[in-house]
Amino acid sequence: MAAASGLKPILKGLSFALVGLLIGAGLGLLFTSLTNRPSTEPVIVLGYVFALLGWLLGVGLWDAWGREWVGLPVQGEAGHDWRRFFRFTTDHKIIGVQYLVTFVVVMLLAGIASVLMRVELMAPGKNILGPNEFNTTMSLHGIMMIAVAVATIIGGFANFLLPLMIGADDVAFPRINALSYWIIPPVAVLLLLTPFFGGFDSGWTAYPPLSVINAHGQLLFLLAFLTFGVSSILGGLNFLTTIIKLRAPGMTWGRLPIFVWSIFAAALISLTATQFVAYGLLMIILDRVVGMSFFRASEGGNPLLYEHIFWFYSHPAVYIMILPAFGIALEVLTHFSRKPLFAYKWVVGAFLGIVGLSFIVWAHHLYTSGMPNSLHIPFMVTTELISIPTGVVFLAALGTIWMGRLWLTTPMLFAIAFVFNFLIGGVTGIFLADVPTDIQLQDNYFVVAHFHYTIMGGEIFAIMAGLYYWFPKVTGRMYHEKLGKVHFWSMFLTYNVTFLAMFWAGIQGMNRRVADYIPDLAGINLFVSIASFFLAASFLILVYNLVRSWARGTVASASPWRARTLEWQTSSPPPLENFPHPPVVVGHPYDYGVPGSVHAAPAPVGGGSEDER
Amino acid sequence: MNRHALIVLLLWLLLAVVGEFLVVRLAPGMFPVVAAEEGEIVDNAFTFLMILAVPVLAFVLATLLYSLASFRSRGTPSQDGPPIHTNRPVLFVWFLATIGLTALMIVHPGITGMRELADRADREPDLVVKVETMRFGWRITYPEQKINTFQELVLPVGKHVRFEVTSLDVLHAFWVPAFRMKIDAVPGMVTTVHATPNRTGGFQNDPNFRLQCAELCGIGHSVMQVPVRVVEQKEFDAWAAQQSKLARRSN
Numbered sequence: 001m002a003a004a005s006g007l008k009p010i011l012k013g014l015s016f017a018l019v020g021l022l023i024g025a026g027l028g029l030l031f032t033s034l035t036n037r038p039s040t041e042p043v044i045v046l047g048y049v050f051a052l053l054g055w056l057l058g059v060g061l062w063d064a065w066g067r068e069w070v071g072l073p074v075q076g077e078a079g080h081d082w083r084r085f086f087r088f089t090t091d092h093k094i095i096g097v098q099y100l101v102t103f104v105v106v107m108l109l110a111g112i113a114s115v116l117m118r119v120e121l122m123a124p125g126k127n128i129l130g131p132n133e134f135n136t137t138m139s140l141h142g143i144m145m146i147a148v149a150v151a152t153i154i155g156g157f158a159n160f161l162l163p164l165m166i167g168a169d170d171v172a173f174p175r176i177n178a179l180s181y182w183i184i185p186p187v188a189v190l191l192l193l194t195p196f197f198g199g200f201d202s203g204w205t206a207y208p209p210l211s212v213i214n215a216h217g218q219l220l221f222l223l224a225f226l227t228f229g230v231s232s233i234l235g236g237l238n239f240l241t242t243i244i245k246l247r248a249p250g251m252t253w254g255r256l257p258i259f260v261w262s263i264f265a266a267a268l269i270s271l272t273a274t275q276f277v278a279y280g281l282l283m284i285i286l287d288r289v290v291g292m293s294f295f296r297a298s299e300g301g302n303p304l305l306y307e308h309i310f311w312f313y314s315h316p317a318v319y320i321m322i323l324p325a326f327g328i329a330l331e332v333l334t335h336f337s338r339k340p341l342f343a344y345k346w347v348v349g350a351f352l353g354i355v356g357l358s359f360i361v362w363a364h365h366l367y368t369s370g371m372p373n374s375l376h377i378p379f380m381v382t383t384e385l386i387s388i389p390t391g392v393v394f395l396a397a398l399g400t401i402w403m404g405r406l407w408l409t410t411p412m413l414f415a416i417a418f419v420f421n422f423l424i425g426g427v428t429g430i431f432l433a434d435v436p437t438d439i440q441l442q443d444n445y446f447v448v449a450h451f452h453y454t455i456m457g458g459e460i461f462a463i464m465a466g467l468y469y470w471f472p473k474v475t476g477r478m479y480h481e482k483l484g485k486v487h488f489w490s491m492f493l494t495y496n497v498t499f500l501a502m503f504w505a506g507i508q509g510m511n512r513r514v515a516d517y518i519p520d521l522a523g524i525n526l527f528v529s530i531a532s533f534f535l536a537a538s539f540l541i542l543v544y545n546l547v548r549s550w551a552r553g554t555v556a557s558a559s560p561w562r563a564r565t566l567e568w569q570t571s572s573p574p575p576l577e578n579f580p581h582p583p584v585v586v587g588h589p590y591d592y593g594v595p596g597s598v599h600a601a602p603a604p605v606g607g608g609s610e611d612e613r
Numbered sequence: 614m615n616r617h618a619l620i621v622l623l624l625w626l627l628l629a630v631v632g633e634f635l636v637v638r639l640a641p642g643m644f645p646v647v648a649a650e651e652g653e654i655v656d657n658a659f660t661f662l663m664i665l666a667v668p669v670l671a672f673v674l675a676t677l678l679y680s681l682a683s684f685r686s687r688g689t690p691s692q693d694g695p696p697i698h699t700n701r702p703v704l705f706v707w708f709l710a711t712i713g714l715t716a717l718m719i720v721h722p723g724i725t726g727m728r729e730l731a732d733r734a735d736r737e738p739d740l741v742v743k744v745e746t747m748r749f750g751w752r753i754t755y756p757e758q759k760i761n762t763f764q765e766l767v768l769p770v771g772k773h774v775r776f777e778v779t780s781l782d783v784l785h786a787f788w789v790p791a792f793r794m795k796i797d798a799v800p801g802m803v804t805t806v807h808a809t810p811n812r813t814g815g816f817q818n819d820p821n822f823r824l825q826c827a828e829l830c831g832i833g834h835s836v837m838q839v840p841v842r843v844v845e846q847k848e849f850d851a852w853a854a855q856q857s858k859l860a861r862r863s864n
Binding site: 339392399434593 | 681690712730788
């Protein structure tokens, strides 16, 4: 009974979605009966759009917005038990937890997909997956991990922590924040349904013409990606506004914690670049559903056009993933070295430089696409220029731990491993930015190993650092330190063995996105597969530690790391209003070792934090 | 210069020397067989980038390892580190090094390698081969010899070949690992790629002599490959004559 009442918003959302689905499908049938076109895909599109609207209205949009708009009394916030996590609430801390838990689960699901792929690749020939099942598994692994990489830090960590770190009581648009989260479950449902609609074999890149002519599963993928894009755009808008408008008195731009700057930079990209991929996906949907021919060469379309539109988003998107990871890593390195962040202002400059450059490098994905050769040199130059701001981030990391008092807790170990892994990711990126070498390496396992070094070795390791670092703040309990270290060492070692071997497979001519390969590559693939199983197993330690510690870890103090930033100057977990007394910022967050320095003080009586709004 | 910096410098030099030694010794043996002039340019660029990468990797590794060994605190640190906010000379040297390295790798092997490839591509081809891709096969046409085949790609050694590639359905990519050359096959467009095979060989003896699809094209993507055979001109002529005889007979 209690469970049913706790899940009421979700059940209401589902029933509204069902009504929407029927209305949309009916409209789809009506339209197609008039135009004589095949009805399946129009029915899917309209059915989904109306089901999505129904879901959102049912789960909370109506209660949070609709009732107020038509003058009905608005219902109050959800209480304090577990039920609040299953509701359309506007508290950024609850939304942060909703994002974190959701995307850790998605990460584990996508990890299972990768294990299935590695089982298939253990030996040449068919093992457990047919080619279409392999392609669908590979594509699902890709898009789910992309979603994890885009949304875990911005949606999860930034939601929970960014308002705390700037001394605000919530984000700028709390209801849009809830909307950005609740629009994501339909994305997961669509993706998990794709295997029942013939799967989709285009990878997460969805290059046409393949993505225009394949099974209906592709359409579900396109709708899912488009919906997820809406969530990213809204999230970007929300965090930019929050950082610009809601900083506590005294929190000048020069005193922002580096994590906040990294979210600012990533949100700039998220708000602007995501719109391009949305148009690209929409154009494929229109090609499929109503027979337009943006990308059908036989009817005057151009498949290369999509590749440009897609990478015009998707290259900047890798910085949506990695900039916040830089932020977490530098944050953790600073606090656990007990030293100021080295060259803080240069790092901020580097972040903004990376944002600028990220928009003019996309065609380095297209050296072998058939675009004019005259474009090779400009894109090689812009791409390799990114080494310079990225180098500043490395200098800051090394300069910060230099002469520090290194406290090697689990988050610190993950942050240091981030520096090592991302170094390998960055250096191997040069081989792919360089045109002569890329001609051979493009679309082979060298690329796979490279981007896993940047996104998994880089960002996922930073996410691990963040999970352990902020675990006491979010849950109010400490994680198990010994288990954390066991998790770190097992993950760090198996990760590097797995993916270093993949570079070798690539050099030996293993091409990517294949279910089968020549027998000569059997040895290296068996090696990678076995290493990857150990890597997968290391995540079980993480899950056990998180679940166990959340349930019955030792109770955490407000500031177990004695870190200076504002999120540690309130209780763990923080109260609904974040700070009992709105803080006033009076100094730099990273002035470790500076005698008498203070980052923030509680507001004087009658203090004016409200004036800022 | 303080003691810490001096040790890191020595550790860096040591790691860099060992690393460079390994690269120079191991690089020639790490690549699969190369059977085209263009492929050698690619492998040389790869080797040079490894040589450039070693000191960078060695520096970060030396600094990290030394810091972990000598700055770690046993348990919770009781005091803060020195409040170093920044250091102008270090920043200056760092920018000089990163800008210098970036400029170097843009010029060489980037621009020089592309120039070398472009110079070869500009040569008058000795042989033109048209390649049409479709799910999941290759139609290989020799216009001058008036033959076409779906079975294998046969090329004469020492001849500069221009491949004119297109697709009849979705995106594919023309890739011969032993040549290190790759270009997408795009519907509605003809793309070109060049190779000058300089070593005879075939798929039977070395699987890197294969024409492999390198752009995801659907269910048969992984098996979309045909053997490549590089033979002496005489043998090529004999094969071409036999193929055209077969074609006439079947007509």
